[in-house]
Amino acid sequence: xxxxxxxxxIYAANCYLMACEKTSKAxxxxxxxxxxxxxxxxxxxxxxxxxIILTHGHGDHIGGVQEIKEKTGAKVLIHRDDDYLLxxxxxxxxxxxxxxxxxxxxxxxxxxxxxxxxxxxxLKIIHTPGHTPGGICIKxxxxxxxGDTLFANSIGRTDFEGGSFExxxxxxxxxxxxxxxxxxxxxxxxxxxxxxKERVSNPFLR
Numbered sequence: 310x311x312x313x314x315x316x317x318x319i320y321a322a323n324c325y326l327m328a329c330e331k332t333s334k335a336x337x338x339x340x341x342x343x344x345x346x347x348x349x350x351x352x353x354x355x356x357x358x359x360x361i362i363l364t365h366g367h368g369d370h371i372g373g374v375q376e377i378k379e380k381t382g383a384k385v386l387i388h389r390d391d392d393y394l395l396x397x398x399x400x401x402x403x404x405x406x407x408x409x410x411x412x413x414x415x416x417x418x419x420x421x422x423x424x425x426x427x428x429x430x431x432l433k434i435i436h437t438p439g440h441t442p443g444g445i446c447i448k449x450x451x452x453x454x455x456g457d458t459l460f461a462n463s464i465g466r467t468d469f470e471g472g473s474f475e476x477x478x479x480x481x482x483x484x485x486x487x488x489x490x491x492x493x494x495x496x497x498x499x500x501x502x503x504x505x506k507e508r509v510s511n512p513f514l515r
Contacts, residue, residue, distance in 0.1 A: 310327065310328070310329065310330060310430060310449070310450060311326075311327065311328040311329075311330050311335075311354065311356075312325060312326070312327050312328075312452070313325070313326045313350065314495065314501075315343070315346065315347055315350065317339075317340055317341045317342045317343040317346070317347065317372075317373060318341035318342025318343060318369055318372050318373070318408075319342065319369075319406075319407055319408065320341060320369040320406075320498075321498065322339055322341035322342075322369045322370050322497055322498060323339065323495065323496060323497055323498060323499075324337065324338065324339050324340045324341060324343075324347060324373070325337075325338040325339065325454055325495060326338075326347065326350055326351065326354075326356070327427065327430070327432075327449070328354070328356050328427070328428070329427050329428025329429050329430045331428060331429055332357075332428030332429065333354075333355060333356050333357050333428070334356075334357055334359055334427050334428035334430075335351065335356035335357060335358045335359065335427070336358065336359060336360040336361070336362050336383075336425070336427055336432070337351075337358055337360070337361045337362070337377055337383065338361075338362045338363075338364065338447065338454055339362075339363060339364055339370040339371075339456065339497060340361065340370075340371070340372070340373035340374055340377050341369050341370045341371065341372050341373060342369075342372040342373050342408070343373060344372075344373035344376035344377050344380075345376075347373060347377060348376075348377060348380055348381075351381065358377070358381040358382075358383045359383055359384065359427065360383055360384050360385075360386055360425065360427070361374055361377060361378060361383045361384070361385045361386065362386045362387075362425070362432070362447065363385070363386065363387040363391070363395075363415075364444060364445050364446070364447070364454065364455075364456025364457065364458075364497060365387075365388075365391050365394070365440060365441040365443065365444040365445070365456055365457060366387060366391040366392075366393075366394025366395050366400075366401050366441060366443070367394065367401055367402055367441065367457070367469075368398070368401045368402045368403030368404075368406045368408075368411055369402075369406065370456070370457075370497065371395065371401065371403070371411055372403070372408060372409075372411055374411075374413065375411070375413055384416040384417055385413070385414075385415045385416045385417070386415060386416065386417045386418075386419055386425070387415045387418065387419065387443065388418065388419045388420070388434070388436060388443030388444070388445050389418035389419065389420060389443060390436075390438065390441075390442040390443030391441050391442060391443030391444070392415055392418055392443070394441065394443075395412065395413055395414065395415055396412055396413075396414065397412055398410035398411055398412045400470070402469070419434050419445065420434070420436065421434065421435065421436035422434065422435075430449055430450075431449065432447050432448070432449045433447070433448040433449070434447060435447070435448060435453075435484050435485070436480075436484075437455075437456075437458045437477070437480035437481070437484055437485070438473070438476045438477070438480060439458060439464075439465065439467060439472065439473050439474070439475075439476040439477020439478070439479070439480050439481075440456070440457045440458055440464075440465030440466060440467060440469075440472055440477055441457075441469070441471050441472065442471045444456055444457065444458050444465070444477075444480075446458055446459070446484070446485060448488075451489075451491065451492055451493060452492070452493045452495060453485060453488065453492055453493065453494050453495065453504070454495045455485070455494055455495065455496045455497065456496070456497040457496075457497040457498070458477060458480060458481065458485070458497075459481050459485060459494060459496060459507060459511075460496040460497070460498060460499050460502075461494070461496065461499055461500050461501065461502035461506070461507070462502070462507070462510060462511050462512065463499075463511070463513065464477055464478070464481065464511070464513045464514075465477060465497075478513065478514070481514060482514065485504065486504060486507075486508055486514070488504050489504065489505075490503060490504050490505025490508065491503060491504070491505065492504040492505075494506075494507060
């Protein structure tokens, strides 16, 4: 598996470029900006981008979607409970962020348990509401891409519209901490971690 982290946009949201090395089928996860740079990486590695997968619908994770979709023809995927965020610059908060208003429609809506095939890779969709109603994490091999649900020693904010502290804690404990301690955690902002580290040291999970 090819996997590269690209801090993108003015908020340095972690965009992940993922591909099956045997087939070059690829997905761009959370392109928050810097679309030109992400496209250069795609072209340099001769990747065929099939999907743009969004862990949630906030503006700092979606700023580069439209340009990448236009250049690659990739389908935009998001959980059905966050679909409303994509359609409104006010709801997705891009209107109050530095940069242009962002609003568009998804091509496919996801639900908990969906499997996305990416060449020989299987990406499992895990619905983890709390930061947003339709927040998801993505499990592939020994990796969890956690978006703004779980960070190294922290969790996602729950004070935005649709957020819930109780739900995000329940999501993490019931759907993420069930994995082996060695499972890598690749969050939407900041450095990577592991499930084992978060189980022991994350102050929100004690």
